Amino acid sequence: MIDNLLKFRKIIIYLIIISLFVYFYNNGPYSNYEINRISEINYKLDTKDYYLNKVQHAANSEKQKIKQEFVVRKNNTLSSILNKAKVKTPSILLKKGKKNCFYIIQIKDVISITKVNGELLYISKKNKNIECIYNAKDSSLKIINNKKIDGANIDFMELVFFNKISNSFYNSALASGLTPNEIMSIADIFGWDVDFTQDIRKNDSFGIVVKRIYEGKKHIKSIVKYALFKNKKKVHEAYNFKEVYYDSRGYPLRKQFLRAPIDFYRISSHFNRKRLHPIFKTVRPHLGTDYAAPKGTPIYSTGDGTIIFKGRKGGYGKTIIIKHGNIYTTLYAHMSKYKKGMHVGKKVKQKQIIGYVGSTGYSTGPHLHYEFRVRGKHKDVMKVKFKKGKKLNSKSIIKMKENHKLNETIYLWLRNNYSI
Ligand SMILES: [Zn+2]
Incomplete structure (x- = not known):
């Protein structure tokens, strides 16, 4: 009996350990598998053809690409370095010629050798000024002048x-x-x-x-x-x-319209027609979206348009209304102040700043009250179908x-x- 009880306890403890493991495995920023993926993905290749390699790798996973790097030291020759990598020096690299940028090597030059499945693919020589690449496939030579790009690397x-x-x-x-x-x-x-x-x-x-x-x-x-x-x-x-x-x-x-008239900070309430109004403490339709944000946060127009109202408007406090085309208007309320130069008739661009978050009118704290209206009626902007831009x-x-x-x-x- 006691034996069975102990066994049962053991099983329960194991189960708890396993479920904790599963819980943490699934709730980290990414799973273990993804961490491996990210270290596999987040690396850099000097050749700047990372994705090419990545795709080759995925398409032909038995292919093994190896890159070895050597820094040139005193008394090294190109052949002595390539010897270390078990590569026979291609004869073209030993001949003196205008094109052969491997003919002279200097201390601190970096020689790298890239092989796929043991077969030579590239040899490169890199220093502050140039990068020299030998392609074994067609025995070609390429020189990249690092200095050309604004003198910087x-x-x-x-x-x-x-x-x-x-x-x-x-x-x-x-x-x-x-x-x-x-x-x-x-x-x-x-x-x-x-x-x-x-x-x-x-x-x-x-x-x-x-x-x-x-x-x-x-x-x-x-x-x-x-x-x-x-x-x-x-x-x-x-x-x-x-x-x-x-x-x-x-x-x-x-x-035509941005979803939000403010950069994303934080928000006090969601679009909801049955919301308790903070001042009147009664349920009254809240036809708009409130964006809680520090006083002075810039407010921008969500679309290109023309200002048709600017001033105090009852509970809305300092308000701007913008007309966009024939049927759409947007309204921005409770502003602390307007952006300089805003007036009725002024044309504004999408994301142009028109004023700043405040608490004027019926408002308990600094926030922007935003309304998107279709033919004067407030609508949830997500539910309005707009014409797509030009394909x-x-x-x-x-x-x-x-x-x-x-x-x-x-x-x-x-x-x-x-x-x-
Ligand atoms: Zn509101």
Whole structure:
């Protein structure tokens, strides 16, 4: 009896340990498998053909690519270095000639040897000024002048970031390794479809391919090449083509209206017609969206349009109304002040600042009350169908796909893992 009880206790303890393991395995920023993936993905190749290698690797996994590097020291010769790597020096590299940039090697030059399945692929010589590449396939020589690029060593790497959102997009994006600036770019890319201040739900997810550009060791710029964002079961994709973002069918993501009139900080209440009004303490329809934000936070117009009202408007306090085309208007209330130069009749652009968050009118704390109206009636902007932007022509779509071709395996992997 006691024996059985002990056995039972043992089993229970094991079960608890196993479930804890499963719990932590599934709730980290990424699973173990993904951590391996990320270390596999987040590395850099000098040859700048990372994805080419990646795709080759995926397509032919038994192929083994090895790269060895040697720094030239006193008394080294090219042959003595290649000997170390068990490579016979190609005769073309021993002959004196204008084209043979391997003929003279200097101390501190870096010689690298790349082999696939034991067979020589490239030999390269790199120093501050030049990179010299010998291609074993066709015995050709190539010289890349590093000094030509503004005298600086411009380099880049493409990285993949992905995560599931646990509480906030910003935190989950930071945890995945994205920088604050890159996170802001992503919010901008999807700003027409996703309101990052209030649409984000637990278990939303994202996968981002970023090209980081370096000047020497300094990270100077990032370009989002591809982004996937699953929001409330809807999957959004963005392909960079000539610095503009398109979906996979070639429609621009840019739309007539941005989802939010404010950069994403935090939000006090969701769109809800049965909301307790903070001052009157009665249920009155709340026809709009409230964005809680510090006083003075810039408010921008969600679309191109013309100001048709500017002034105090009862409980709304300091308000601006903008007309966009014939049937749409947007309203921005409780402002602390207007942006200089705003007046009735003034034309404004999408994302142009029109005023600043405040607490004027019936308001308990600084927030922006925003309304999107169709023929004067408030509507949930998500439920209004807008005309799509102009689709790319078929030639450009082919070009766009070509630009992303080498990344397809990675996009597919992101789609399979981060859009479900
Ligand atoms: Zn409100």
